Amino acid sequence: MEVISIALDKLSNSMRLYTEECSKFHKLKLIDMEEAIDNLDRTFEAKLEAFHSLYDVSKDNFPYFENADTAFLIMLRNAIHHRDHLLFSSWNSEMLLNDGLEKNYGAAFLMASHIVNEDDFTSQYYYKLDDIYARIDPSLDSPYLEKKMSRSKKLKLLKQLKDELCFELVTEQAKKERYPNKQIYINIVPIFISAMAKIFTCFQNEGLEFKRFDTDVYGKHFTSGIKVDFTKIKYKQVRIQ
Template identity: 55%
Template sequence: MVIQEQALSKLANAMRIYGEEHMNFNRLKLVDAEEAIDNLDRAMEAKLEAFHSLYDVTKDLFDYFDHADTAVLILLRNAVHHRNHLLFKTWNQEMGLNDGHKKYLGADFLLASHDILTNGHKMKHLYKLEDFYLRIDASLGSPFLENRMSDKSRQKLLNQLENDLSFGELKKYAQGERYPLKQVYVNIIPIYISAAVKVFKALNDQGVKFVGFDANAYKEAFTNELSVDLGSFDYSTIRIL
């Protein structure tokens, strides 16, 4: 189990570093917005890489593709890792770099975040909802379709997103409120928390030890305390002025 324990410790370390960058974001953006955005995005990418590393060495202990939250993190990691497309720019990157917000002056955006069923501050790391569909829905004719997946695997993941992550309900709500899909962003943090909860619990039940300060710091929260409702969203809106 030493290899698995090392990967788990790496993930916990990446999660801690991301939390620190998130806490530092509002201060740093007043000094250097580009550095603040790049630091936070790279920290998220490090979390996704660490999650994928854990998947690589524990996929015999937990079926990552049987759960929408864990499967979509692997999809997202692969997308931002290979970068052979124009998808999955974060909200901060799209709006905050190179005067990007000026392309959207006067536009309204819908921001959706699954409900975390515990108290505390909810961090946000937003990706465009449309990009998930452009990556796996072959019917859209996207040039950025994930071609490493089989048609069957893409369809399975599409069904998981629509149903298990309630993206289908999110689309209906957005359409009812007259938001174009390209103006709808989803917070990946609750999905990440839900995925980590599932994996941490499964590995803990199978005897994988939480080694090191960071891993032990997260163990109790992610095996006994945190819970996410993937069937409901907290909505907010923003207009670019």
């Protein structure tokens, strides 16, 4: 369990660093927008890298691919790590660093976020839903389709996301409100929270002690009964004006 403990410490540390960047973001963006967004993006990606490191050493201890949230994070990390595509630019990067405000002037976007512990407020970090499907849905014939996963594994993950993470509910809501697919964004933070709750609880039940400060803090937090109800989704509209 020692190597798992080290990987969990790394993951916990990466979560603290991301949280610190979140707290600095609004002040820093007034000084240097690019630095603020890049810092937030890199620390979010560092969380995914640390999660994958934990997966590497604990895949025999937890069924990562039987759970939609953990399977999704592994797919997302691999996509961002290899970068053989133009997918997965964060909302901030897409809109504020790539002339997105000018290109999308007048457009309305649907922002979907799953509810955590019945609370309306959760930290937000958005990726485009279309990008997720372009990576794993063979029927879309995307040039950016994941090449290392078998077709059956991609279809399994696609079904998990639609059914277990209720992405299909988001799509239905978007159709009802007449949003184009390219204007739907998903908050990744609740999915990450759900995965962490499962992971930390699993290792706590296996007797792993959360010895380091960051791991102890996050261990207590994620084993305190925190719950994401994927059937409950908060929607908001963002119109570029």
